[in-house]
Amino acid sequence: MRQIEAALAARLCQAGTAKHAIIAAFREAVSNRTSLLEEVAASGVADEAAIGQAISAELGLSFAAIPEGAIVIGKSSAVAPDLHSRRLMVVTAEGELLHFAAPTLTEIGDLKHSLSFDPAAKARTRITTPTQLHEFIRSYRERELLLKCVNRMEIGGLERTSRVVLSGTQGIILGIAISLGMIGLIFHLSTLWDGYHYFSLPFFFACIALRFLAAGRTGEIPAETGCLAQRHGELPFYTVMIALYKEAAVVPQLVRAMHRLHWPKSRLEVLFLCEADDTATLKALANQTLPPGFKIVPVANFGPRTKPKALNYGLQLAKGDFVVVYDAEDRPHPDQLLEAWRRFDMSHQRLACLQAPLIISNAGSCLLARLFAFEYAAHFGGLLPWLARHGFILPLGGSSNHFRRNCLEAVRGWDPYNVTEDAELGARLARCGYDVGVISRPTLEDAPVRVDIWLRQRTRWLKGWAHTWLVEMRNPRAFLRDVGLQRFMVFQTLVAGIVVSSIAYPFMLLWTGFGIVHIARDDAFTWHNAILAIDLVCVVMGFLSFHRLGRRTPVAEAIPGPILQWLPLYWLLTAMASWRAIWQLGRAPSLWEKTPHDPSGIVLPKPISRRPHRNSWPEPMINASSLPTTSMSRPLYGRLKRILRMTAMRARRLSLDLTIVHGA
Secondary structure, eight states: OHHHHHHHHHHHHHTTOOHHHHHHHHHHHHHHTOOHHHHHHHHTSSOHHHHHHHHHHHHTOEEOOOOTTOEESOOSTTTSOOTTOSEEEEEOTTSOEEEEEOOOHHHHHHHHHHHHTOHHHHHTEEEOOHHHHHHHHHHHTHHHHHHHHHHGGGGGOGGGOSSSSSOHHHHHHHHHHHHHHHHHHHHOHHHHHHHHHHHHHHHHHHHHHHHHHHHTTOSOOOOOOSOOOOOTTOOOOEEEEEEESSOGGGHHHHHHHHHTOOSOGGGEEEEEEEETTOHHHHHHHHTSOOOTTEEEEEEOSOSOOOHHHHHHHHHHHOOOSEEEEEOTTOEEOTTHHHHHHHHHHHSOTTEEEEEOOEEETTTTSOHHHHHHHHHHHHIIIIIHHHHHHTTOOOOOOSSSEEEEHHHHHHTTSOOTTOSOHHHHHHHHHHHTTOEEEEOSOOEEEOOOOSHHHHHHHHHHHHHHHHHHHHHHTTSHHHHHHHHOHHHHHHHIIIIIIHHHHHHHHHHHHHHHHHHHHHHHHOSSOOHHHHHHHHHHHHHHHHHHHHHHHHHTSTGGGGOOSOOGGGHHHHHHHHHHHHHHHHHHHHHOTTOOOOOOOOOTTOOSSOEEEEEOOOOOOSOGGGOTTSEEEEOTTHHHHHHHHHHHHHHHHHHHHHHHHHHHHHHO
């Protein structure tokens, strides 16, 4: 093989490739335990066409592209060419039988030996590039790939797919509950009031208890200190998948972020999964100078237009032993892949996924971004590490999920009909007996700075969480048997608890206000007064538990401005999103409301000041230390401030009037 490498190196030099570049590629091949051809292609010192021509010259064959209209030998899926095949038999439009190959270095010697004994086979063999060969196979199997990425959940049975929102039994139960609620609303309001409390209070208390438990042990993500040195020759092939739709504005930033990843280029593949009709994003990517391992993959408009469908499509094309998912606006820490691989390498094979923390880099932009950043700090810096440490089910974030490829395929990838595919996949991994952990190298993201954008994004999240709960609870006994009692109860708290408490929060807040007035007016402490007092405790403890969980995380220390006094308002917005989510779940369960993104540091509308942020690393494109702030929510902020001030004044007057009346 070394002789073939030397011969190919000589031919590449004769074709114009610099000698020092060939020597450098040789050194990288020895260090990474790869081949000269892989390193030459990855470094970009010679393109695939030049490498293919050198191979064809060494073998005495013709270098050619697969002709248009060629028919692949073997039309059935059972004998269809593998997506990563290096050989292909076709029949041209003229009826000529040709064998196209893009051989690896180890295959060149075998091909040279076999063709020397078969002149007829040599006459019909052509050398082509791997990209041209793989693209031809992908196009040939396009419909099969689309059907599989849309229907792969049905392979294991209809029960676990989100294509159906409610099972028959769930529909009956929901109908009975709505009927009883209407009867209570019309004929017996006090009974409905009591039933509402009996149903919702356990979820409130469970969420509060869970947050206090997690707040007791935060900031303990197993962190690798210092530089994560590469152990050359042992790093596996890694595939990065990024689903893009209407993201032309952030494409340059995204490409720069992927360039900064510390991983051998010969063992890194980045798939940009774009909707085929999204011409703006496809054009923006085409205008970038992409290295050989960065590939633009158009995904046809077939089935639901969702991120999990695109990821399922990309998973079929991915070559990596490990897969990571990023979003369009992400700026991952350059060492994140190294840390994830080290954790996988040191852990057992049942560790299927690692979640990297997501940090909001524009927390100083506005009030909404500040609260969003605090929420992320509580979730990724407090709750998820605690859940992972105790082996509970993790509601994964939609980005920076690192997977073992074989584990991901064993659970059939993502559910294309669930708009919160991350949380659903976390539950499915747990049911299949796999573990999920966390790592410390973060990914920077930007929070929405407009309420309407935030509302659409949060609606999608809550709709997906509710959908996930309905899917997993179609057979509660089987779910309990798969995950065990503790994980079952924590899952109910995380998913059902958050959805139910968000829906009930406005009523809880409203009745708490009435309760304060009612208790002040009555002499006796009746049962209804006791319920109202419990409501007050729930609301106050809910705020305090969430605030404590967030403040116990290191990331929250760098978030500027007050948080606690704005939580009632922030949770009211969440309640609006929850009601909107329930409405959409019945009308458009797979509707993916797109969250638009702008390049980091460009926040609309106009910037007015700057705030320091201490959670950043020194890279120009992820400059979290000096992000512009904006007045995006100033009108809303001013109106809400006036409303709150007037409400407080009226409450004080009402309290004074009640005191006078009560004293009289």
